[in-house]
Amino acid sequence: MRVAITSRIYRPEPSAASLFLGAVADDLTARGDEVVVLTARLPRGVKPLDSVEEVRTFPAVRDRQGYIRGYVPYLSFDIPLAFRLLFLRRPDVVFLEPPPTTGVVVRVICALRRIPYVYDAADIWSDAADQATGSRLVIRVLRAMERFGMRGARRLVAISQGVVYRARALGVERPIEVTGFGADTSAFTPDASVPVEPVFVYAGSYSPWHGADALAEAFAIFSRDHPGYRLRFIGNGSEREVIEQRAAEAGVADSVDFVAAVPAEDLLPHLNGAVATLATLRPNTAYEYAFTTKAYSSLAAGCPVLFAGPGPTSRFIAEANTHVRAGIACDYDVTQIAAAMSRLAEERLSSEERDDLGRWTAAEHSLAVVASRVSDTIAEVAAEAGGR
Structure with a gap:
């Protein structure tokens, strides 16, 4: 046809x-x-x-x-x-x-x-x-x-x-x-040769309904006990100025990076080298049913996901955690997000666990x-x- x-x-x-x-x-x-x-x-x-x-x-x-x-x-x-x-x-x-x-x-x-x-x-x-x-x-x-x-x-x-x-x-x-x-499992795969660095990555668009600005304040709380980490936004969206303002008000503007959207082959090293990726969904909107699809690419690359907000993504991560260490889901709350960042930073996945995560995602999603x-x-x- x-x-x-x-x-x-x-x-x-x-x-x-x-x-x-x-x-x-x-x-x-x-x-x-x-x-x-x-x-x-x-x-x-x-x-x-x-x-x-x-x-x-x-x-x-x-x-x-x-x-x-x-x-x-x-x-x-x-x-x-x-x-x-x-x-x-x-x-x-x-x-x-x-x-x-x-x-x-x-x-x-x-x-x-x-x-x-x-x-x-x-x-x-x-x-x-x-x-x-x-x-x-x-x-x-x-x-x-x-x-x-x-x-x-x-x-x-x-x-x-x-x-x-x-x-x-x-x-x-x-x-x-x-x-x-x-996930495009031909493009997103684990790579043990890429060292994991002290960085959290938000990859994708950041619109008002995402509520990604909460990550800046949560990162500031996390950074009090974990200096030297960076928060990196890769993509684009209408909320960049809001995020920049929140980061400046929280005193972490110098530790927050913004990178333009990149093809999968250029995004992969960022995922391979991140402690975890971040995804958010603002509650009390008509969009609470949405699924944050960026989670799939992260998991396929062997990188765990921290999701904050309502909707089906939380259930997905909970179910995935019964098979592999897929990440953490929490409420859309800066204190909870900061605590989840701390846990992911202090309990990093080993190379073997990241490989297991990538293989499971390729087989199932x-x-x-x-x-x-x-x-x-x-x-x-x-x-x-x-x-x-």
């Missing part, structure tokens, strides 16, 4: 979505399917990869951090996408990666061309936006667009049952397959397995459409 993937972000641009979509493309091409990816032109300085799938790019507006984020950047990708998809040689099925504006474009064009599409409901964008803006009008419009895009899909794939519940609450009645999420489930759903939709 011929599959079109539409996404504003794709490999080698570093993000969880890029890794996920690339894995799906790899699985589809391995099955003998033809894949064309309609995406944005890569940021300056990022070189394209040699790949089996056909990747077609088009310029889009990026923010100061080089990311396609915000209303104007989204539209700069979605408006041209409408024409690109309209005149594309007809695919059997389209696989859609949000934001909701892309969902609107894909639904309209696919309806005109009578092409079925599968919607990747990795999370609910309007819930995330609810934490970033106080405008009820913006949220209502975004929810309407998201609902429109989801309802037009032949099927949806979701990372967790929590996303399914939220989609149903939005009035989405289409079939939803819970495929989960995993490989992104390749997840991609295969998504490919199955895409194939089923294409077969159903062809049989009508």
Whole structure:
């Protein structure tokens, strides 16, 4: 079959979505399917990869951090996408990666061309936006667009049952397959040759609903008895200035680093050399059902995770700890986070334990397995459409 993937972000641009979509493309091409990816032109300085799938790019507006984020950047990708998809040689099925504006474009064009599409409901964008803006009008419009895009899909794939519940609450009645999420275990593996240094790493985006600013204050408490450690943020997000301010107020600004998002091969040494990675989720929001997918890559690299907040990530770490030393889950509380940092620093995993952690993650939570489930759903939709 011929599959079109539409996404504003794709490999080698570093993000969880890029890794996920690339894995799906790899699985589809391995099955003998033809894949064309309609995406944005890569940021300056990022070189394209040699790949089996056909990747077609088009310029889009990026923010100061080089990311396609915000209303104007989204539209700069979605408006041209409408024409690109309209005149594309007809695919059997389209696989859609949000934001909701892309969902609107894909639904309209696919309806005109009578092409079925599968919607990747990795999370609910309007819930995330609810934490970033106080405008009820913006949220209502975004929810309407998201609902429109989801309802037009032949099927949806979701990372967790929590996303399914939220989609149903939005009035989405289409079939939803819970495929989960995993780590690219071909890219993230333990490496005993990399020395573990006194550093904690937060890898990924830091938006208001993440609440990563609490880590700065917790790190200050931890540093009183553990001098010489560093807190490193790798990625991007709208909360950088908030985090910097919290670090300055707590007196640890000189020990907090900010590094731009990097490809998996460049992120891996940071994970291999960290005492632990950090992940947070702010409580009392509409986004408490979210799963922090960055945990998978960390565990695959043999690096334990400290998670603070509500939701399914805590349950996941607790279950993982029955098999390996996966890390610590605690409440979203600076004192508890600091205590967890202390425990991880004082009870570091041995090289053998980090190897065990990586092997367990590869066996149980490989992104390749997840991609295969998504490919199955895409194939089923294409077969159903062809049989009508």
